[in-house]
Amino acid sequence: xxxxxxxxxGIETSCDETAAAIVRDGNAVLSSVVSSQIDLHxxxxxxxxxxxxxxxxELLIPVIAEAIAEAGIASDEHPDVVAATVGPGLVGALxxxxxxxxxxxxxxxxxxVGVNHLEAHLYAAFLEEPELELPVxxxxxxxxxxxxxxxxxxxxxxxxxxxxxxxxxxxxxxVARTMGLGYPGGPAIDELSVKGDPSAxxxxxxxxxxxxxxxxxxxxxxxxxxxxxHPEDEPAxxxxxxxxxxxxxxxxxxxKAAEQVGAKGICLAGGVAANSLLRERTCDVGIELGLRVFxxxxxxxxxxxxxxxxxxxxxLLSDGPxxxxxxxxxxxxxxxx
Ligand code: KG4
Ligand code: ZN
Numbered sequence: 001x002x003x004x005x006x007x008x009x010g011i012e013t014s015c016d017e018t019a020a021a022i023v024r025d026g027n028a029v030l031s032s033v034v035s036s037q038i039d040l041h042x043x044x045x046x047x048x049x050x051x052x053x054x055x056x057x058e059l060l061i062p063v064i065a066e067a068i069a070e071a072g073i074a075s076d077e078h079p080d081v082v083a084a085t086v087g088p089g090l091v092g093a094l095x096x097x098x099x100x101x102x103x104x105x106x107x108x109x110x111x112x113v114g115v116n117h118l119e120a121h122l123y124a125a126f127l128e129e130p131e132l133e134l135p136v137x138x139x140x141x142x143x144x145x146x147x148x149x150x151x152x153x154x155x156x157x158x159x160x161x162x163x164x165x166x167x168x169x170x171x172x173x174x175v176a177r178t179m180g181l182g183y184p185g186g187p188a189i190d191e192l193s194v195k196g197d198p199s200a201x202x203x204x205x206x207x208x209x210x211x212x213x214x215x216x217x218x219x220x221x222x223x224x225x226x227x228x229x230h231p232e233d234e235p236a237x238x239x240x241x242x243x244x245x246x247x248x249x250x251x252x253x254x255x256k257a258a259e260q261v262g263a264k265g266i267c268l269a270g271g272v273a274a275n276s277l278l279r280e281r282t283c284d285v286g287i288e289l290g291l292r293v294f295x296x297x298x299x300x301x302x303x304x305x306x307x308x309x310x311x312x313x314x315x316l317l318s319d320g321p322x323x324x325x326x327x328x329x330x331x332x333x334x335x336x337x
Contacts, residue, residue: 020067042183141169148212208252269296
């Protein structure tokens, strides 16, 4: 199914961002509205599922209305397709977006497309680079996932490696909490690291030389122990040393994966892809291996709905609309086992 000028409304409510966007023809972002719930969850040090669902309920309709108005869609018109993230994520949070999308699809008489949140993150990289030459290796690093994915043809993914315990964003968030830097931790550690010495402390690099899987629970504990034993250490040095160890492991494996796949390019995706050191070092790897590097802009790295609409455009072309009896799936995977 394809129609020129097709405007897809994307809806994202899988975690703590309530987002809606209008994307035309799969890559022209006409609007992208993200309402963050960070302030609501910050005092609990992490996302509280029940609070997230309630906030999505309150925020979603105004956010959608804003996305539609900003895209210049008149009040007597409507988007041509409605897409929503169906998983993975928090079930109560997902249900808010999925139910709203299905209702709009019925009322407007337009197709519904259910989108995998992880595939949406991959499309954030492709949104700005529609002519991306395959194969590419994507390092998908978010609060819930850490994976290396090979994309050899559009829409087909091969999982090369993933975390066996904590996601990398989770490690950033937990370390920041240990250090009293607040939530979410990634941006706080990123910022503080600029003033620190990355070689001050040598934190463990678990599984660095073992295959393409990752493990980040050990480093989180190592930082907590270090902070307890050495309270005199500069927080900036601790943050910079932690970030250095994480980025070193991520890129050591991404480099191996790119070589293994014979990749033409390397992409970053997911919230942690906003990290300054990771972005800088990915460019270094690209230069070293002669690979093209695709870094989504920072707003596209963290959860947003433009990436949902972009992924929906491609799913609609390949698979057609999603039946309305498909529900939210909190454990949805990118690649079937
Ligand atoms: O993709 P995302 O917005 O939500 C999930 O799907 O998980 O990712 C959120 C994660 C959080 O753990 C946050 O701390 C991390 O991305 N993050 C960062 C940075 N910005 C966000 N981590 C490191 N450096 C950053 N600049
Ligand atoms: Zn995400």
